[in-house]
Amino acid sequence: MAVYRVVCVSVMLYSCETWTLYRRYIKAFEAFHICSLQSILGIRWWQKIPHTELFEKVGLTPAEHLLLQKQLRWLQHVIRMPDNRHWLLYGELTVGQHSFGRPKKRFIDHIKANLLKCNIKPSDLEVLASDRDIWRTVCDTGLRSFLNG
DSSP: OHHIIIIIHHHHTTTGGGOOOOHHHHHHHHHHHHHHHHHHHTOOGGGOOOHHHHHHHHTOOOHHHHHHHHHHHHHHHHHTSOGGGTHHHHOOOSSSOOOSSSOOOOHHHHHHHHHHHTTOOGGGHHHHHTSHHHHHHHHHHHHHHHHHO
16 A cells, blocks of 8 residues: 555656546546555445445545645645736736637636635635645645545
8 A cells, every 4th residue: 555655656647736626537536546456455336345445444545635635735825926927827817719619627716626625715715825824724624625536
């Protein structure tokens, strides 16, 4: 399990802080995560072990929780950067044309959805993230509520 945690999980989530994920990608990550854990523990599909029990047994959390944790940590880092670097979050194209159909999900839309999953108001983002200790406690409680909810 230590090797899986150090090697596989870190490779799977490499630079995930900046990803804008759709639900189907999160499900694919989750499927890989669960399949790998079942393979390591020698659990077969017919044994019908719930995923929550599997995660408790190995001491890991679901892949979506790991993703949220890394993205919230990186978000706080970006918020605390100088103001001229906030274009990473709020930047939009000034020239060019939009393609036809539904617009692609922007990074800030993804961040707002993640904040709502963790019961954090997007309007309070700048204030909360400016203080490390407050942000850490808000993220911890939000991630716990995400796991329990």
